[in-house]
Amino acid sequence: MVSIAKEEAIQYGVESVELPGVLVSILGEVPDETLEFLLKQGLRTLAEMTPEEFMKFKGIGKEKAVRLAAAFELARRLARLMPENKPKITSPENAAALVMEEMRYLDREHFFAILLNTKNQVIARETISIGTLNFSVVHPRELFKAAIRRSADGIILVHNHPSGDPTPSRGDTEVTKRLIEVGNVIGINVLDHLVIGDNKFVSLKTKGLL
Incomplete structure (x- = not known):
């Protein structure tokens, strides 16, 4: 699945890769039950998890846990750099x-x-x-x-x-x-x-x- 996700990202752009493919592109190979459990948590929950919490899942060691936590930290830092888009309700x-x-x-x-x-x-x-x-x-x-x-x-x-x-x-x-x-x-x-x-x-x- 990792190689397929990488090929899709190169050929069509990362934005074309479905969430399971994005996760395995970051983590590498993990057991199916681990990937399924991560997907069930939702991005908001995953973004708040620590490397120690990720390491509790089968197939995720220290390196993979830090890699995943770092990806979410990059997203948070990017969000802070971008101007806030807060539409105003007037009617x-x-x-x-x-x-x-x-x-x-x-x-x-x-x-x-x-x-x-x-x-x-x-x-x-x-x-x-x-x-x-x-x-x-x-x-x-x-x-x-x-x-x-x-x-x-x-x-x-x-x-x-x-x-x-x-x-x-x-x-x-x-x-x-x-x-x-x-x-x-x-x-x-x-x-x-x-x-x-x-x-x-x-x-x-x-x-x-x-």
């Missing part, structure tokens, strides 16, 4: 534009939070919950834990309707009002709630439902 339209293509085709309800700083610039987009075909459970604890962790000043709630119809339900309105109340208590403003349909959306604030 429901540009907030919806951030998530429309990602959310419009989802076949289950997903509840996202767009987290903003004091200048209404986007800090992050967090997935708060994933529900069934037509129901997403939102716990205030999970929402505000994410906001506090990111030091957010404001939140725009976003969820999709898999039916493609963004008409807010009574439950959507009730949940939003409850989250606004919790936000007021802890000092984080819930600014709006967008319901995403198929290339269309509804702002509960614009509709006067909040």
Whole structure:
């Protein structure tokens, strides 16, 4: 697999290599179960691991562990050198534009939070919950834990309707009002709630439902 990944990188560019190939290009040959476990962790978790933690996996010795940790450290240093790209939210339209293509085709309800700083610039987009075909459970604890962790000043709630119809339900309105109340208590403003349909959306604030 290592030689195949290297050939793909040379012929088509490193960006064309799938994640398993990228990992083995850095590590060299490792047992399949080790590679599978690393992939299950996700990049964010791997980026936070130490060489000592990598060495606990079968087939990863000191050299490979340091090599992998160093690759993530290079990525972090590059990120610090690059200018921050924090889009500013000035209307429901540009907030919806951030998530429309990602959310419009989802076949289950997903509840996202767009987290903003004091200048209404986007800090992050967090997935708060994933529900069934037509129901997403939102716990205030999970929402505000994410906001506090990111030091957010404001939140725009976003969820999709898999039916493609963004008409807010009574439950959507009730949940939003409850989250606004919790936000007021802890000092984080819930600014709006967008319901995403198929290339269309509804702002509960614009509709006067909040």
